[in-house]
Amino acid sequence: MSLILDDGERRLANELLGRFLDDHERGLAERPILPEVDRGALQALLDDGFPAEGVGVEGFFRDLDERILPNSTAVSHPRFLAYVLGPPNGIGAYAEAVAATLNQNCNFWQLSPAASVVERTVLTWLAGLFGFDTERCGGILTGGGSIATLNALTVALHDRRPDFRAAGLQAGGAPLIVYTSAEAHRCVDKAAAILGLGLDNVRRIPTDEHQRMRTDLLAEAIRADREAGRDPFCVVATSGTVTTGAVDPIAEIADLAEAEKLWLHVDGAYGALFVLAEQTAHLFGAVSRADSVALDPHKLLFAPLEAGCLIVRDAEKLRRAYAYSSSYLTVQEDPLMRDYMDYGPQLSRNFKALKVWAALRTFGTDAFRSALSGMLDLAAHLARRVDDEPSLRLMAPATLTAVCVEVPGLSPDGHAALLARLAAEGTALLGPAVVDGRDGIRACVANHRTTRADIDAVVERLVSLIAELTSVRV
Template sequence: MKWDEFAQWGRQIADWGRDYHENLRDRPVRAQTRYGDIAAQLPKTAPEGPEAMEQIFGDFEKIVMPGMTHWQHPRFFAYFPANASPPSMLAEFLVTTLAAQCMLWQTSPAATEMETRMLEWLRDGIGLPDDFHGVIQDSASSATLAAVLVMRERATDWRGNEDGLNGQGRLRVYASAEVHSSVDRAVWVSGIGRNNLVRIPTKGATRSMDPTALAAAIKADREAGFIPAGIVACTGGTGTGACDDIAGVVAVAKAEGLYCHVDAAWAGAGMICPEFRSLWAGIEGADSVVFNPHKWLGAQFDCSAHFIRDPEALVKTLAMRADYLLTPGAEDVIDYSEWSIPLGRRFRALKLWFLMRSYGMEGLRNRLRNHVNWAEDLAEKLRTHRRFEIVTEPVLSLFTFKLTGVDSDGQLAFVERVNNDGRIYITQTRVGSDMVIRFQIGQFDCTKDDIDTGYNVLCELAEAS
């Protein structure tokens, strides 16, 4: 492909993107294909010669698009959003065009220095103290793994990386059952082992970790010869929006000398609104915090904001300083590859710069406030309908409910019926032993009309069941 052809197709794809987003409401939210339908249309071997871009793009529309679930659909009420606002997409176009590998300051000074400043903007925006320092990770899973690795190294007196875990004693990490499954993965990838992830009971309507039970579990482990390493708390857990008592958990962590990491992957974006910060009161005492601007805030995936009180501990855990990675004469610069597990790094900060400048913080706050208000209103409407029962109350823009008169299999069948209908997309979760229906509002361009459509679809299909 020559560059004039690149420019022609760039314009054509931009136009296609505009039409795609403007007409998303006409498409079913979830892909309606069966397993294997897409693969059956793809040749088993790559072509030996070049093919025309017209043919390639035509096949994209014919083969790929029917198999896509539309995460940018305004009636995507499943999981958490992976939003892509227009300015962040344009920034990604520039990042892709520049194609820089931003692992070191010297490999693109603008990327490093902008990352520092954009994380300061975000830190201030969500109300964290200025002694937190930020780095962009690809996902909250990576940030949580990095935090667990720091826990491991601190607990082994920094011997884990050098000597391994044999002979170090059995380390323990503490969390409730409401944390994301990435915590389980971090514990076993780190070598600590999932059997050493201690589940602390929860209490109250917010399903928060019980600090008294946490302290008792740590005490019992010490007496049994285990080595407590750290605690992972959550704000806005994935299943029901569970929010730990951060102040209480932090107090236990400090009393026991343990590292405390807070996973606020989705809900952290909501903290740009000061009125929501009571959900993580005490956050200033945590050792690290993560939230994903690529979820609710509108940044193109992937972009995870990881804030650390002591960057030196993170660097000591992760940095590899081969000669070919040194920047002679600039030893004091930040090389963010030393703050993350991958060496290679994309220029993710640019989309944050475009996003926050294009909407302004107040514009972003207003969108999130709308989502929260709409979720509360929808929960109230469902509460008064004879076929529905609210199970967990709204936490920000997430709540759960169930169809009355059916068991867990019936809840799953209803979810599948809704998703096969195509007008909205929802998912399920478990509360205790019961399967329930999960509804979250967060797509960047959804409107009150989309929420009303969601309510009408739920009612229509519930009455027909």
């Protein structure tokens, strides 16, 4: 029994894969956004297990067509607007196939010399977008923004407590305090819990009328914690909150963090790569003052999942947190290469950088600037359409591409009913939103396939459904 496809099997696999990719691309707009889940088919997947004698190449693709694809959410559909999750760019699937074929282990450079340089190239470009000193900074591609933020807080801990590697939090000392916005992503809480800081030591700072962290209240919280004998050490600002797309006043927060000697991390997983768009580039000028920033190429660079990123202003601080010596992994240093096992928690790492590099090389950076600018224009168009409809009301400014909408007088159940109807009939998948305690619905334009016609269709159907719902006094 061989695990290698013979010539005929390889030709068949190539043909069937090409047909699958082509059919998927051509049929996206006609596919249901949310599948009508065939529970019997999925139960059979669970029950079937794995045969002693395989089903072969044709059997695999038959399973794909009959059981996997029909029960998969169409995240690339142009009216998939519920989450900050865009479709993969056109070269992504091919780059992933090449990465799987080469199977480089991106830990130390001897096992992945070209991959090491490709990752360094991607990181250098990303860091340069925000004005970081690319000779001094360092970084690593991660599974996503949540892992990047976890890694950033780990570096901050090592920087604050030089004995952290040896003694951890067991050495005692004043409780370490993390500050973030009340609108921050839950990954900050997760990181604090995982690292043993504890949720009781995370301060959620209230926001202003535009859902941005209030720097004056941040300063008060830091002062109160110092007076109580605690140790403020890190503040996490957000460049694009998940619900409304708000961008915290990073320059003001950076001034305060510098004065108070706090590590400043910027969670830019949703929004920071809008630095590429002319309309919003000015919002991110102060990111270069951060000690670290999390980005998500699998969002606004449309790389297939997973592709997150951490940039740290001082590469040596990143290395001090993660570099360990071991004789069996020793390799001669090369100034061209990076040993990424020394820049993050993983040893075995796949070639994530190839799909990002491939897209930037294939399409060019201007294509991404254009796509992001177009998405911002669509969000602005949606906000204008909402303003023009008497039955709809904007809940917050559309700073980036998240547009939160409420129906005045409609109950929370009524808003949920709207979402359910839009999804069930296949018009669009939108998400729930809570802004300043008020319930609404949220559309996030994170899809380079979305058009103005899609936006108009969603608004018009939404208005029609509201008329139906309000007529029965939901």
